[in-house]
Amino acid sequence: MEEIVEQKTRTSAELVAVVESLIFVADEPITIKLLGDVLDEDTEDVSSAVEELQREYEARESGLQIREIAGGWQIATRAEFHDEVRRFLKTRPSAKLSLASLETLAVIAYKQPVTVPEILEIRGVQSASAIKTLLEKRLIVTKGHKETVGRPMQYGTSKDFLIQFGLIDLSELPSIEDFEEFAGTAFEQ
């Protein structure tokens, strides 16, 4: 950012307001760092401004919310109004992923970076078309070749994955071992 930025003369209320503007115009979740760079403010100040903004929206029970997602901040509608929003947009919940694609995605999310043979090992079934679908939907990305025989391509989840599944980052996923209990008990009658 080479532009001449005005001297820091913002009051904290002004900072909250300008942060709101930027979160509104950003196409993707905007990071605290980027907000700080653009506004020439300390990330700490920006961070508390974002949190203040979030509280304001909550306090007045707004139809919008300021939420943390995929490592950044986003302005979005509140879930409870989805019926009305859909009626206006004339949309339906978009086509869900097939069972095979979801499973493949789960394996990739937890095992990344992971290769096709490794996915086959877990799922017991070829996943080529599921991987193609996931790549097309930009939920996964290639993560380079694995330095092993045949140098197979490795896959991992994308930023779009975090966005579409409402995650701040991958650590927000429950541990795969948490599902073990579920898996074991399902059979104990």
Place this chain on the structure above:
Amino acid sequence: MEQQQPEQFTFDFQTEHAQIVPGPADEIKLKLGEFAGPLDLLLFLIKQEQANIFDIPIARITDEYLRYIRLMKGLDIALAADFVVMTATLIEIKSKMLLPRDPAEAEGEEIDDPRKELVDRLLEYEKFKAASQMLYERATVEQAIFSRGRIESDENNAEINASVFDILTVFQKIVARRKDEIKMEIHREEVSLAEMIRNLKKRIVESAEVSLNLFFEEMQTRRELVTAFVAVLEIVRTESVRLIQKVTFGDIILRKV
């Protein structure tokens, strides 16, 4: 669903046909398409039989599994090779369990259960199946939340990002036009690719935008033209340069990012 039929080991995919038993078969038919793979089908069968996964009644489950495979076959559902591989695995385990223990092996020594590997795989798979259910639920919740639509900016404005095919079209047009003009090449002053790249880079730096049409027009010979084309591809690949085409089939502009 107790099956008292004699056990059958042979299985010919070419001749076997589905036997659609009245009653529960309709239910089966509905469920057939839903299995994500052989492990999924096995888990379903084990649950249906209310069997303990750590002590799978392998003969009964194998029979049930084969019955499903035949059904799929009969209903013309494309049978993934992986389902067939599992059939082989099941039959192998089943036969291993029927074989008497090798008397040469030390008595009392713990012998690996032939089912162990399969059970481990099933348990591992089951975890990911549960995880995919969790992802499904997350996505459903997330779909109830809407963020703002796109606003026009430099990144996504009406200028179309040109593809390799667009460059090729421009290139071909010029080659075609040149074909008639160039009668003979008297002397061959070869411009190397490296030189061409250097020249083009310099021009992009100097004028920020370079029209591909004009750049190609400057080339004197076919050889130069080809070198120029390769130089463009190389520069787009390696440098922070964008190809921009404002109108479909229009001129393409090289722009520094």
